[in-house]
Amino acid sequence: VALVLLVEDDIAIRRALIRGLGERGHVVHSVTTALDALRDAVVQRPDVVLLDLGLPDLDGREALKMLRAVSQVPVIVATARDDEAEMVRALNAGADDYVVKPFSANQLDARIRAVLRRGQQDSAPAALEVGGLRIDVTSREAVLDGQPLELSRREFDLLRHLAERPGQVVTKRQLPAEVCQLPYGGADKTVDVHLSWLRRRLGETAAEPRYLQTVRGVGVKLVDPTT
Ligand code: CA
Numbered sequence: 001v002a003l004v005l006l007v008e009d010d011i012a013i014r015r016a017l018i019r020g021l022g023e024r025g026h027v028v029h030s031v032t033t034a035l036d037a038l039r040d041a042v043v044q045r046p047d048v049v050l051l052d053l054g055l056p057d058l059d060g061r062e063a064l065k066m067l068r069a070v071s072q073v074p075v076i077v078a079t080a081r082d083d084e085a086e087m088v089r090a091l092n093a094g095a096d097d098y099v100v101k102p103f104s105a106n107q108l109d110a111r112i113r114a115v116l117r118r119g120q121q122d123s124a125p126a127a128l129e130v131g132g133l134r135i136d137v138t139s140r141e142a143v144l145d146g147q148p149l150e151l152s153r154r155e156f157d158l159l160r161h162l163a164e165r166p167g168q169v170v171t172k173r174q175l176p177a178e179v180c181q182l183p184y185g186g187a188d189k190t191v192d193v194h195l196s197w198l199r200r201r202l203g204e205t206a207a208e209p210r211y212l213q214t215v216r217g218v219g220v221k222l223v224d225p226t227t
Contacts, residue, residue, distance in 0.1 A: 002112055005046035006030040007037040007063075008078070009056050013101070017050070020105020026112070032056075034063035041071045045153070048112050049075045050099075053090065061093045068094040074115040078103070128163040131224035133202075133211060135163050144202060155198045162212075162222035171219035195220060 004021055008014045009032045018028045029044060031037050034055045041049060049067065053060025060077065067075060074096040079086055082100045090098055096115050099108055128135040132145040140156055142149040151159065162170060172191045195212065204210045210225040 001025045001027070002047035002116055003044070004028045004112065005037065005040055005044065005049045005073075007034065007049065007055065008032065008052045009054075010052070013052075017105060017108065021109065021112075024105065024109045026109070034058035034060075034066070037063065038066055038070060041067055041073055046073055048115055049073050050108065050112075051075055051077050051095075053077050053079045053086070061089055064090060064093045064095060074119055076108070076111055076115060128160065130163050130166045130222055131211065131226045133159075133163065133222075135160055149201050151201055152197070154194055155201060158194050158198055159222070162220065165222070167221060167223055169215050169219045169221045174219070 004026050006014065006017055006021075006028050008017065008030065014030050014032075018030060021028050029040065029046065031040055032055075034057050037049065037051065040046070051060065051064060051067070053064075055063060058066070060079075064075065064077065067073075075094065077087075077090045077095045077098045078101060079090070079098065080101050087098050096118070097111050099111060126136065126138045128137065134143045135156075136142070137160060142151055142156060142159060158175065161175060175191060195214075196206070199206060199209070199212050202211050204212065206214065211222055212220060213223050214220050
């Protein structure tokens, strides 16, 4: 079962896929333009994106490149023609797999499952520990000294990203775009806001940091204050 972001401007195909994937247990959110897809890939955090390469507002490969800039979500592209050169270009531009129209919901479902399986194999260890902080990546729960932390989705992702690199300074630019950035502007300020909220969740202040150490003018790192 996956949250599928369906990007398709053809209403008949869209309807058929929403029904077909729904019957196979997936939750489908659909948009008709590349720009809506970029926004929703960040906001909704789908498990997989099905991207039609023939969209009204942006060239398909351009859309794919922009999507890759804001999200690591697996992308299956759909093309109208069985054009090998086009497929290779799409795969090189960051697509994980492709389907050629017309394709069945059954076939797409199989591709979705395959892409998701690959993603699970690649993923990091299920739990990260830094000092008294324990982050369960699978259940998306974080615990500090035995106390569960109430984290927003972005706070969790930010904490996880830092916990995967303990002691290492991460610049704002190196933070995953999907954590701290919308496709349009305001990145630095957004990062600062999320960091300050995360700091509050960890029960510390910028003046007396413990886990979350800001390195002025460089970035931020997560350290084990107990060592
Ligand atoms: Ca189309």
